[in-house]
Amino acid sequence: QKEVEQNSGPLSVPEGAIASLNCTYSDRGSQSFFWYRQYSGKSPELIMSIYSNGDKEDGRFTAQLNKASQYVSLLIRDSQPSDSATYLCAVIGGGFKTIFGAGTRLFVKA
Amino acid sequence: GAVVSQHPSWVICKSGTSVKIECRSLDFQATTMFWYRQFPKQSLMLMATSNEGSKATYEQGVEKDKFLINHASLTLSTLTVTSAHPEDSSFYICSARGQGAFSYEQYFGPGTRLTVT
Numbered sequence: 001q002k003e004v005e006q007n008s009g010p011l012s013v014p015e016g017a018i019a020s021l022n023c024t025y026s027d028r029g030s031q032s033f034f035w036y037r038q039y040s041g042k043s044p045e046l047i048m049s050i051y052s053n054g055d056k057e058d059g060r061f062t063a064q065l066n067k068a069s070q071y072v073s074l075l076i077r078d079s080q081p082s083d084s085a086t087y088l089c090a091v092i093g094g095g096f097k098t099i100f101g102a103g104t105r106l107f108v109k110a
Numbered sequence: 111g112a113v114v115s116q117h118p119s120w121v122i123c124k125s126g127t128s129v130k131i132e133c134r135s136l137d138f139q140a141t142t143m144f145w146y147r148q149f150p151k152q153s154l155m156l157m158a159t160s161n162e163g164s165k166a167t168y169e170q171g172v173e174k175d176k177f178l179i180n181h182a183s184l185t186l187s188t189l190t191v192t193s194a195h196p197e198d199s200s201f202y203i204c205s206a207r208g209q210g211a212f213s214y215e216q217y218f219g220p221g222t223r224l225t226v227t
Contacts, residue, residue, distance in 0.1 A: 032214045034215065034216070036218075041201075042220070042221070043203045043218040043219060043220050043221040044154070044203075044218045045218070046215055046216070046217060046218075049214070049215055051214075088154070090216070092214060097159075098144075098207075098216050100153070100154050100156075102153040103153060
Protein backbone atom coordinates (compact mmCIF):
# COMPACT_ATOMS: atom_id res chain seq x y z
CA GLN A 1 0.00 0.00 0.00
CA LYS A 2 1.35 3.40 -0.99
CA GLU A 3 1.76 5.90 1.83
CA VAL A 4 -0.14 8.67 0.03
CA GLU A 5 -2.59 7.67 -2.67
CA GLN A 6 -4.29 9.78 -5.28
CA ASN A 7 -6.31 8.94 -8.34
CA SER A 8 -4.03 9.72 -11.30
CA GLY A 9 -6.90 11.00 -13.43
CA PRO A 10 -7.26 12.80 -15.64
CA LEU A 11 -10.22 14.41 -13.93
CA SER A 12 -12.13 16.42 -16.48
CA VAL A 13 -14.65 19.08 -15.41
CA PRO A 14 -16.40 21.84 -17.35
CA GLU A 15 -15.54 25.46 -16.71
CA GLY A 16 -17.44 26.83 -13.72
CA ALA A 17 -17.95 23.44 -12.09
CA ILE A 18 -16.55 22.19 -8.79
CA ALA A 19 -13.48 19.97 -9.08
CA SER A 20 -13.02 17.49 -6.25
CA LEU A 21 -9.60 15.96 -5.68
CA ASN A 22 -9.08 13.21 -3.15
CA CYS A 23 -6.17 11.77 -1.23
CA THR A 24 -5.77 9.01 1.35
CA TYR A 25 -2.77 8.36 3.56
CA SER A 26 -1.59 5.39 5.55
CA ASP A 27 0.26 6.91 8.53
CA ARG A 28 -2.40 7.45 11.18
CA GLY A 29 -0.01 9.67 13.14
CA SER A 30 0.27 12.26 10.37
CA GLN A 31 -0.47 15.79 11.48
CA SER A 32 0.29 18.09 8.54
CA PHE A 33 -1.30 18.01 5.10
CA PHE A 34 -0.70 20.04 1.96
CA TRP A 35 -1.91 20.52 -1.57
CA TYR A 36 0.45 21.60 -4.33
CA ARG A 37 -0.33 22.57 -7.89
CA GLN A 38 2.13 21.74 -10.65
CA TYR A 39 1.74 23.08 -14.15
CA SER A 40 3.34 21.12 -16.96
CA GLY A 41 7.07 21.85 -17.10
CA LYS A 42 7.04 23.84 -13.86
CA SER A 43 7.84 23.09 -10.24
CA PRO A 44 5.15 22.49 -7.59
CA GLU A 45 3.52 25.47 -5.89
CA LEU A 46 2.01 25.24 -2.41
CA ILE A 47 -1.64 26.25 -2.51
CA MET A 48 -3.15 24.94 0.74
CA SER A 49 -2.05 23.58 4.08
CA ILE A 50 -4.36 22.05 6.68
CA TYR A 51 -3.60 20.71 10.13
CA SER A 52 -6.98 20.24 11.86
CA ASN A 53 -10.05 18.19 11.05
CA GLY A 54 -12.68 20.05 9.07
CA ASP A 55 -12.64 22.53 6.25
CA LYS A 56 -10.23 25.33 5.42
CA GLU A 57 -11.17 27.82 2.74
CA ASP A 58 -8.94 30.13 0.74
CA GLY A 59 -10.61 31.88 -2.17
CA ARG A 60 -11.94 29.28 -4.58
CA PHE A 61 -10.06 26.49 -2.80
CA THR A 62 -11.32 24.44 0.14
CA ALA A 63 -9.24 21.77 1.81
CA GLN A 64 -11.04 19.14 3.85
CA LEU A 65 -9.39 16.86 6.40
CA ASN A 66 -10.78 13.79 8.13
CA LYS A 67 -8.07 12.18 10.26
CA ALA A 68 -10.32 9.34 11.43
CA SER A 69 -10.81 8.26 7.81
CA GLN A 70 -7.24 9.25 6.85
CA TYR A 71 -8.62 11.30 4.05
CA VAL A 72 -7.88 14.78 2.73
CA SER A 73 -9.52 16.48 -0.21
CA LEU A 74 -9.31 19.68 -2.23
CA LEU A 75 -12.34 21.36 -3.75
CA ILE A 76 -11.92 23.96 -6.46
CA ARG A 77 -15.05 26.04 -6.99
CA ASP A 78 -15.83 27.84 -10.25
CA SER A 79 -13.08 25.91 -12.01
CA GLN A 80 -11.21 27.80 -14.71
CA PRO A 81 -9.11 26.50 -17.62
CA SER A 82 -6.12 28.02 -15.82
CA ASP A 83 -6.70 25.49 -13.02
CA SER A 84 -5.72 22.70 -15.41
CA ALA A 85 -2.64 21.18 -13.78
CA THR A 86 -1.49 18.24 -11.70
CA TYR A 87 -2.43 18.49 -8.03
CA LEU A 88 -0.13 16.83 -5.51
CA CYS A 89 -1.22 15.80 -2.05
CA ALA A 90 1.55 15.81 0.57
CA VAL A 91 1.57 14.52 4.11
CA ILE A 92 4.13 14.88 6.89
CA GLY A 93 4.30 11.56 8.66
CA GLY A 94 6.62 9.92 11.12
CA GLY A 95 10.15 11.23 11.15
CA PHE A 96 8.98 14.64 9.96
CA LYS A 97 9.30 13.44 6.39
CA THR A 98 7.05 14.85 3.67
CA ILE A 99 5.49 12.15 1.52
CA PHE A 100 4.03 13.20 -1.83
CA GLY A 101 1.30 11.46 -3.73
CA ALA A 102 1.79 10.82 -7.42
CA GLY A 103 -0.69 13.55 -8.29
CA THR A 104 -4.06 13.91 -10.00
CA ARG A 105 -4.22 15.56 -13.40
CA LEU A 106 -7.09 18.02 -13.67
CA PHE A 107 -8.41 19.27 -16.98
CA VAL A 108 -10.93 22.10 -17.02
CA LYS A 109 -12.79 22.34 -20.31
CA ALA A 110 -13.68 25.80 -21.57
CA GLY B 111 4.65 32.51 0.99
CA ALA B 112 8.38 31.85 1.15
CA VAL B 113 10.58 32.21 -1.91
CA VAL B 114 13.15 29.73 -3.11
CA SER B 115 15.39 30.50 -6.06
CA GLN B 116 17.35 28.10 -8.19
CA HIS B 117 20.18 28.73 -10.63
CA PRO B 118 20.62 28.04 -13.45
CA SER B 119 17.11 27.49 -14.78
CA TRP B 120 18.47 25.37 -17.60
CA VAL B 121 21.86 24.00 -18.55
CA ILE B 122 23.29 21.95 -21.40
CA CYS B 123 26.55 20.14 -20.82
CA LYS B 124 28.66 17.54 -22.51
CA SER B 125 28.83 13.97 -21.30
CA GLY B 126 31.55 13.52 -18.67
CA THR B 127 31.48 17.06 -17.33
CA SER B 128 30.12 18.23 -13.96
CA VAL B 129 27.29 20.66 -13.34
CA LYS B 130 26.51 22.61 -10.18
CA ILE B 131 23.00 23.77 -9.33
CA GLU B 132 22.39 26.35 -6.60
CA CYS B 133 19.31 26.61 -4.42
CA ARG B 134 18.68 29.59 -2.18
CA SER B 135 15.94 30.46 0.30
CA LEU B 136 15.49 34.19 -0.17
CA ASP B 137 13.32 35.29 2.73
CA PHE B 138 13.62 32.57 5.34
CA GLN B 139 16.22 30.33 6.88
CA ALA B 140 16.00 26.81 5.53
CA THR B 141 16.93 24.27 8.15
CA THR B 142 16.19 21.46 5.74
CA MET B 143 16.55 21.37 1.98
CA PHE B 144 15.45 18.66 -0.40
CA TRP B 145 16.53 17.75 -3.91
CA TYR B 146 14.10 16.10 -6.31
CA ARG B 147 14.34 14.83 -9.84
CA GLN B 148 11.41 14.56 -12.21
CA PHE B 149 11.33 12.88 -15.60
CA PRO B 150 8.66 13.90 -18.14
CA LYS B 151 5.16 12.86 -17.12
CA GLN B 152 6.46 11.15 -14.00
CA SER B 153 6.17 11.85 -10.28
CA LEU B 154 8.62 13.78 -8.15
CA MET B 155 11.43 11.57 -6.97
CA LEU B 156 13.21 12.58 -3.78
CA MET B 157 16.96 12.24 -4.20
CA ALA B 158 18.28 13.51 -0.88
CA THR B 159 17.57 15.54 2.22
CA SER B 160 20.11 17.88 3.74
CA ASN B 161 20.26 19.80 6.99
CA GLU B 162 22.48 22.82 7.37
CA GLY B 163 25.98 21.82 8.38
CA SER B 164 25.31 18.09 8.14
CA LYS B 165 25.90 15.46 5.49
CA ALA B 166 23.00 14.83 3.18
CA THR B 167 20.84 11.74 3.55
CA TYR B 168 20.38 10.05 0.19
CA GLU B 169 17.39 7.97 -0.86
CA GLN B 170 17.93 4.37 -1.80
CA GLY B 171 19.33 4.00 -5.28
CA VAL B 172 20.76 7.52 -5.49
CA GLU B 173 24.55 7.55 -5.89
CA LYS B 174 25.98 9.95 -3.33
CA ASP B 175 29.32 10.13 -5.13
CA LYS B 176 27.60 11.18 -8.33
CA PHE B 177 25.15 13.67 -6.84
CA LEU B 178 27.12 15.78 -4.38
CA ILE B 179 25.03 17.90 -2.05
CA ASN B 180 26.35 20.70 0.13
CA HIS B 181 24.14 22.62 2.55
CA ALA B 182 26.72 25.13 3.70
CA SER B 183 24.42 27.75 5.17
CA LEU B 184 20.81 28.27 6.21
CA THR B 185 20.06 29.86 2.85
CA LEU B 186 22.13 27.91 0.35
CA SER B 187 22.33 24.34 -0.85
CA THR B 188 24.11 23.07 -3.94
CA LEU B 189 23.74 19.92 -6.01
CA THR B 190 26.67 18.92 -8.20
CA VAL B 191 26.08 16.26 -10.83
CA THR B 192 29.50 14.76 -11.43
CA SER B 193 30.54 13.07 -14.66
CA ALA B 194 27.11 13.66 -16.14
CA HIS B 195 25.71 11.27 -18.73
CA PRO B 196 22.70 11.56 -21.03
CA GLU B 197 20.59 9.47 -18.63
CA ASP B 198 21.09 12.21 -16.01
CA SER B 199 19.12 14.60 -18.22
CA SER B 200 16.10 15.57 -16.14
CA PHE B 201 14.30 18.34 -14.28
CA TYR B 202 16.00 18.94 -10.93
CA ILE B 203 14.00 20.77 -8.29
CA CYS B 204 15.10 21.91 -4.86
CA SER B 205 12.77 22.53 -1.97
CA ALA B 206 13.23 24.11 1.44
CA ARG B 207 11.61 23.92 4.82
CA GLY B 208 12.42 26.45 7.48
CA GLN B 209 11.88 27.45 11.06
CA GLY B 210 8.95 28.76 13.02
CA ALA B 211 6.08 29.56 10.71
CA PHE B 212 7.90 27.83 7.85
CA SER B 213 8.78 24.68 9.76
CA TYR B 214 6.16 22.44 8.18
CA GLU B 215 5.52 23.89 4.78
CA GLN B 216 7.89 22.96 1.99
CA TYR B 217 8.56 25.51 -0.75
CA PHE B 218 9.96 24.64 -4.14
CA GLY B 219 12.42 26.43 -6.36
CA PRO B 220 11.56 26.90 -10.04
CA GLY B 221 13.69 23.94 -11.09
CA THR B 222 16.70 23.39 -13.33
CA ARG B 223 16.37 21.57 -16.60
CA LEU B 224 19.57 19.63 -17.31
CA THR B 225 20.37 18.27 -20.74
CA VAL B 226 23.49 16.16 -21.17
CA THR B 227 24.65 15.70 -24.75
